[in-house]
Amino acid sequence: MTLDERKKRILESIIKDYVESAEPVGSRAIVKKHDLRVSAATVRNEMADLEDMGYLEQPHTSAGRIPSESGFRYYVDCMMERENLVEDEVELLQKILKDNLQDWDEVIQSIGNFLSQVTRYTSFIIVPTVKFDEFKYIQLVPVEKGKAMVIVVTDTGVLMHRRIDIPQSVETKELQSINEVFNRLFARKKFAELRKTDLQSLRDELNQRKKVIDGILEAIENLTENTGEEKVVISGILNMLNEPEFKNLDKLKKILAILEEESVLKALLPEATGDTVDITIGRENRLDDAKEMSIVLAGYKIFGEVGRVGVIGPVRMEYWKAAGTVDSVRTIIDEVLKKHY
Amino acid sequence: MTLDERKKRILESIIKDYVESAEPVGSRAIVKKHDLRVSAATVRNEMADLEDMGYLEQPHTSAGRIPSESGFRYYVDCMMERENLVEDEVELLQKILKDNLQDWDEVIQSIGNFLSQVTRYTSFIIVPTVKFDEFKYIQLVPVEKGKAMVIVVTDTGVLMHRRIDIPQSVETKELQSINEVFNRLFARKKFAELRKTDLQSLRDELNQRKKVIDGILEAIENLTENTGEEKVVISGILNMLNEPEFKNLDKLKKILAILEEESVLKALLPEATGDTVDITIGRENRLDDAKEMSIVLAGYKIFGEVGRVGVIGPVRMEYWKAAGTVDSVRTIIDEVLKKHY
DNA sequence: GTTAGCACTCTCGTTTGTTGAGTGCTAACC
DNA sequence: GGTTAGCACTCAACAAACGAGAGTGCTAAC
Numbered sequence: 120m121t122l123d124e125r126k127k128r129i130l131e132s133i134i135k136d137y138v139e140s141a142e143p144v145g146s147r148a149i150v151k152k153h154d155l156r157v158s159a160a161t162v163r164n165e166m167a168d169l170e171d172m173g174y175l176e177q178p179h180t181s182a183g184r185i186p187s188e189s190g191f192r193y194y195v196d197c198m199m200e201r202e203n204l205v206e207d208e209v210e211l212l213q214k215i216l217k218d219n220l221q222d223w224d225e226v227i228q229s230i231g232n233f234l235s236q237v238t239r240y241t242s243f244i245i246v247p248t249v250k251f252d253e254f255k256y257i258q259l260v261p262v263e264k265g266k267a268m269v270i271v272v273t274d275t276g277v278l279m280h281r282r283i284d285i286p287q288s289v290e291t292k293e294l295q296s297i298n299e300v301f302n303r304l305f306a307r308k309k310f311a312e313l314r315k316t317d318l319q320s321l322r323d324e325l326n327q328r329k330k331v332i333d334g335i336l337e338a339i340e341n342l343t344e345n346t347g348e349e350k351v352v353i354s355g356i357l358n359m360l361n362e363p364e365f366k367n368l369d370k371l372k373k374i375l376a377i378l379e380e381e382s383v384l385k386a387l388l389p390e391a392t393g394d395t396v397d398i399t400i401g402r403e404n405r406l407d408d409a410k411e412m413s414i415v416l417a418g419y420k421i422f423g424e425v426g427r428v429g430v431i432g433p434v435r436m437e438y439w440k441a442a443g444t445v446d447s448v449r450t451i452i453d454e455v456l457k458k459h460y
Numbered sequence: 461m462t463l464d465e466r467k468k469r470i471l472e473s474i475i476k477d478y479v480e481s482a483e484p485v486g487s488r489a490i491v492k493k494h495d496l497r498v499s500a501a502t503v504r505n506e507m508a509d510l511e512d513m514g515y516l517e518q519p520h521t522s523a524g525r526i527p528s529e530s531g532f533r534y535y536v537d538c539m540m541e542r543e544n545l546v547e548d549e550v551e552l553l554q555k556i557l558k559d560n561l562q563d564w565d566e567v568i569q570s571i572g573n574f575l576s577q578v579t580r581y582t583s584f585i586i587v588p589t590v591k592f593d594e595f596k597y598i599q600l601v602p603v604e605k606g607k608a609m610v611i612v613v614t615d616t617g618v619l620m621h622r623r624i625d626i627p628q629s630v631e632t633k634e635l636q637s638i639n640e641v642f643n644r645l646f647a648r649k650k651f652a653e654l655r656k657t658d659l660q661s662l663r664d665e666l667n668q669r670k671k672v673i674d675g676i677l678e679a680i681e682n683l684t685e686n687t688g689e690e691k692v693v694i695s696g697i698l699n700m701l702n703e704p705e706f707k708n709l710d711k712l713k714k715i716l717a718i719l720e721e722e723s724v725l726k727a728l729l730p731e732a733t734g735d736t737v738d739i740t741i742g743r744e745n746r747l748d749d750a751k752e753m754s755i756v757l758a759g760y761k762i763f764g765e766v767g768r769v770g771v772i773g774p775v776r777m778e779y780w781k782a783a784g785t786v787d788s789v790r791t792i793i794d795e796v797l798k799k800h801y
Numbered sequence: 802g803t804t805a806g807c808a809c810t811c812t813c814g815t816t817t818g819t820t821g822a823g824t825g826c827t828a829a830c831c
Numbered sequence: 832g833g834t835t836a837g838c839a840c841t842c843a844a845c846a847a848a849c850g851a852g853a854g855t856g857c858t859a860a861c
Contacts (some may be wrong), residue, residue, distance in 0.1 A: 145854050158804050181811040181854050221622055256601045262617040265504050270611065270619065276603040278611065280619050281562055282800075360713050372701050379698050419851070459623075486823050499835050504824070522823050522842045804861075809854105816849080823841090830835075 126314045127198060128155060129165050130174060132188045134194050138435050141363045143183035163282065188434060189399040191413075195398050201443035208237060209447065216455050227352050230428070230448060235355025240432035241378065245388065246350040247424040249275050257301045259294050259335065261285075269338040275422045283334035297331060351381050362433045363452050364411060373408045391418025391427045401434040415441040417449040421456055428452065468539060469496060470506050471515055475527045475535050482704045484524035529742040529775060533616050536739050542784035549578060550788065557796050567796075571769070571789060573722045576696025579785050581773035582719065586729065587691040588765040590616050598642045600635050600676065602626075608635065610679040614765045624675035638672060692722050703774045714749045716718050727743060732759025737783045742775040758784040760788040762797055769793065
């Protein structure tokens with residue numbers, strides 16, 4: 120269903136005004152403000168048409184119109200032009216990233232802050248579990264009497280560790296030789312090949328240092344099983360409070376409940392689909408409690424896995440800015456990851 | 461200034477009722493509910509006295525009384541009996557901790573969740589920077605062509621790492637020998653002794669593998685300088701929304717702004733003082749924006765440093781429950797830390 | 802097809818009146 | 832002297848009534 124130019128023009132005017140003011144917009148107002156070359160009465164007729172088509176709705180008879188979710192959807196799909204980050208902003212982000220590059224957690228946090236500050240919405244970043252294929256290196260470090268640390272480095276450069284108990288009698292020398300055995304056995308070993316039976320046979324083989332070996336094997340099993348959940352980082356929740364649609368405490372509570380509970384949030388966010396920016400508007404969301412929110416989301420790649428980054432805000436969202444920003448940020452993340460990891 | 465029994469009784473009744481209902485409490489109401497053996501008129505007279513002393517205040521003439529901050533202070537200091545965790549709760553917490561013991565971050569998160577769920581207030585935990593004295597172990601692990609990872613284990617069992625670039629030409633064998641040199645030099649070296657001049661002389665000494673060494677030294681310098689900030693973990697922010705005093709959006713915004721910004725929150729929370737539970741009521745707080753909140757806080761010990769744990773809520777707080785719970789949790793943390801680290 | 806004019810609708814803010822909880826004071830009581 | 836019943840008074844909270852203003856839909860003229 121395609122609209123004629125004038126209807127498009129009117130729909131756009133209403134959307135822009137409504138997004139800015141959060142108030143229903145009337146015929147007179149847009150004629151004045153957007154210099155449409157027709158009278159308010161004409162606009163009213165067109166607005167009635169747009170309402171029939173489902174793109175506008177009226178909170179009550181004597182109010183102006185507001186865009187319906189379909190209206191936003193039409194605009195986003197057929198009319199919208201993204202506003203990408205301007206050069207200054209890109210440089211700022213790149214600088215921020217460079218300054219924090221050593222610490223991955225910091226990088227994520229910074230991106231989240233940046234995104235929520237630029238868009239004025241709440242941002243989220245999902246960091247996927249980086250699966251690993253191979254053991255790169257295993258090290259056993261004595262920490263204090265009776266305690267040691269098992270350190271595993273994977274081919275993707277992920278560092279994992281577990282504390283284990285060891286018999287007090289074991290010498291550092293001995294640990295060193297156990298170390299070597301492990302490294303010989305595991306080096307370049309595909310993770311997928313490491314089945315429990317393997318671990319078992321290893322256990323038998325090294326039976327004489329049973330206690331220590333058991334501890335290590337258990338730690339490794341534990342590490343490989345529990346490869347860690349996806350991590351979710353939220354930033355700029357405070358921005359939600361500025362949206363007039365969430366002045367209502369009950370609504371606010373529902374929204375914060377979603378944002379505070381990782382599992383719920385994960386259930387809400389759509390999968391990342393390829394290289395596109397995905398926009399979910401209002402009732403399109405999977406959760407009923409999120410039916411007044413919209414999500415703008417893009418995927419980024421990290422070690423073969425796909426992470427997600429985006430913003431979440433009211434249906435009355437500056438989609439053009441949000442989509443452009445999220446897309447730019449995704450691109451920058453991809454670049455930085457490619458370069459440095 | 462000490463109060464006679466009846467005044468105490470009345471003050472307590474008012475505090476209990478007010479904390480429960482968040483409404484001013486009238487003379488009739490407490491006579492009925494708390495079975496004081498006098499009439500409402502008598503209570504009114506006593507209440508007038510208590511108001512003169514500054515322990516009660518009246519929102520407006522024809523309303524009941526509410527406890528003033530001094531009233532709460534008097535109650536907390538002179539009358540309150542803490543309600544510690546009951547045995548079931550203690551066991552639950554211990555179990556939660558045991559299940560997550562391998563991952564320190566998880567432990568902290570669990571404690572925070574537990575605390576906010578039990579008290580129904582917002583909980584916070586500050587994990588101090590664990591300073592370290594000695595290098596325990598340094599390892600250089602090649603990750604991929606041109607990249608390696610420097611892993612440092614300290615005497616306190618903290619694991620730190622940095623990625624560095626290395627010339628593609630360097631062989632794994634070579635890395636191994638560099639490794640050994642480092643471990644020989646650093647082992648048991650007090651951190652305090654490691655001055656830049658030392659690093660410089662080392663640089664000279666190992667001049668021939670300059671590129672690699674430089675990278676490593678830089679990473680180590682970087683690690684020791686930036687020993688990491690204290691970490692702050694907040695949990696149960698949502699509980700704030702249930703407090704009627706924060707129904708007002710502006711107040712809520714101020715509070716969430718404090719909770720969201722780590723630096724501000726750190727500025728607000730008082731230092732931990734020895735083994736006592738510290739209670740800060742309303743305007744006693746350092747920040748003006750926090751003048752309607754109270755903080756209940758205790759210190760715990762970790763590797764010689766002091767961390768802080770507690771809850772934050774409205775002035776109208778169940779101090780007895782909060783103080784008891786925080787104290788119990790502190791004790792349990794201390795025990796668990798002592799046992800497992 | 803477009804536009805001016807106009808009656809109509811509905812929200813929002815203000816005002817006014819009513820209700821009820823709670824107080825402070827006084828006078829009587831023990 | 833301390834305690835209590837009685838009563839007039841105060842004030843917030845709620846509801847009903849009202850007017851103003853914004854915006855619409857319809858009709859008739861251009």
